[in-house]
Amino acid sequence: MKTLSDYLQAFRNGELTKSQILEKIAASSIVDLSHTRLDMQRRARTGQGEVIFGQSKTTAQILEIADELRARGENVLATRLSQEAIAALQKNFPEARASEQARLVSIGENPPVSPKSFIAIVSAGTSDLSVAEEARLSAEFFGSRVKTFYDCGVAGLHRLTARIEEIRAAKAIVAVAGMEGALASVVAGLVKTPVIAVPTSVGYGASFGGLAALLAMMNSCANGVSVVNIDNGFGAGYNAHLINSL
Numbered sequence: 612m613k614t615l616s617d618y619l620q621a622f623r624n625g626e627l628t629k630s631q632i633l634e635k636i637a638a639s640s641i642v643d644l645s646h647t648r649l650d651m652q653r654r655a656r657t658g659q660g661e662v663i664f665g666q667s668k669t670t671a672q673i674l675e676i677a678d679e680l681r682a683r684g685e686n687v688l689a690t691r692l693s694q695e696a697i698a699a700l701q702k703n704f705p706e707a708r709a710s711e712q713a714r715l716v717s718i719g720e721n722p723p724v725s726p727k728s729f730i731a732i733v734s735a736g737t738s739d740l741s742v743a744e745e746a747r748l749s750a751e752f753f754g755s756r757v758k759t760f761y762d763c764g765v766a767g768l769h770r771l772t773a774r775i776e777e778i779r780a781a782k783a784i785v786a787v788a789g790m791e792g793a794l795a796s797v798v799a800g801l802v803k804t805p806v807i808a809v810p811t812s813v814g815y816g817a818s819f820g821g822l823a824a825l826l827a828m829m830n831s832c833a834n835g836v837s838v839v840n841i842d843n844g845f846g847a848g849y850n851a852h853l854i855n856s857l
Contacts, residue, residue: 642679642767646672654685659753662845665714670696674703678719686719688752690745690845700771713744715843722754723805729756730851733771735788738813744853745844746809750785753852765793769778775801776830785847789813792824799833805854808838809847844857 615705621627629754640652657730663676673696681704689700692714700716701707709716730750734743747757760778763771771794779785779802787809788794796810808831810824817823821841828838839846 614834615670632788642683645675647676652748659849660685663687664691665689665693665696665839666691668696670699672698674699677704686721686752687717688749689716690714690749692716705773710744710748712741713748714741715745715748717748717752721752724751724756728782728855729758729762729780730783730785730848731758731778731779731804732785732848732851733760733763733794734786735790735794736762736813738789739787739789739811740763740845742809742811742842743785746785746848747844749848750852750855753849755852755855763794764788764790768797771797772801779803779804783807783851784849785809787811787843787847789821789824790818792827795828795836795838796831796833797835799831802835805834806833807847807850808836809844810838810841812842 616631618627618824622629622632626667641648659718661680665671667671673689677700679685679691694711697709697711698718699707704718705780707716715787718777732743732747734740741763743759747759750757758777758781765771765812781804784806786798786806789811790813792810793799793842795806808828810828812821814821814823825838825841828836839850
């Protein structure tokens, strides 16, 4: 896909006039589909292109967006997908990589990964894996190296402390936990690294679908904790990648 830099270089080379450049920029900025307006300049502004949030979208809408992004040379990341949407994307894009656990599909080659730094994703229990995997796959899609430390919840604190030296080597840490959400505070009290806390909707009735973990993480007395929304593995993976890229 042609970028703004390409158009400016063409102008310098005398291949395009000023009016032609303005027309091309206008045409490439917003792409109108049947139910969607794609922001094709997002990568130039923010460093990453559009991501498809699949929840509440029909399979046909998801396929239309993915088709357009691929036609314009963009890699595709689609999150919160139904099994029907995952199957349809795999059928239409044989190169697609899917995770039913994370409800996520990526299409296209991930950027080359720097071996110098990595993100640590620490999860409390097996029940939190779907959110932790969404964070991992999202961060890897954007080009970060990730190491996972799963089933390290505070109910068996020795599981966390046994891996803490490896976790401390990370440039950013994602802590994923439901129930009372204590993991983020414990991790942040043991490391110098920014901790992105992800509350999950795992827990019994008084967890209120993750609200208890969300409030516990937001009220953490440990320094260096920031919090994303309930079950938002994608947001945590994206933010961790930004930190890892600095």
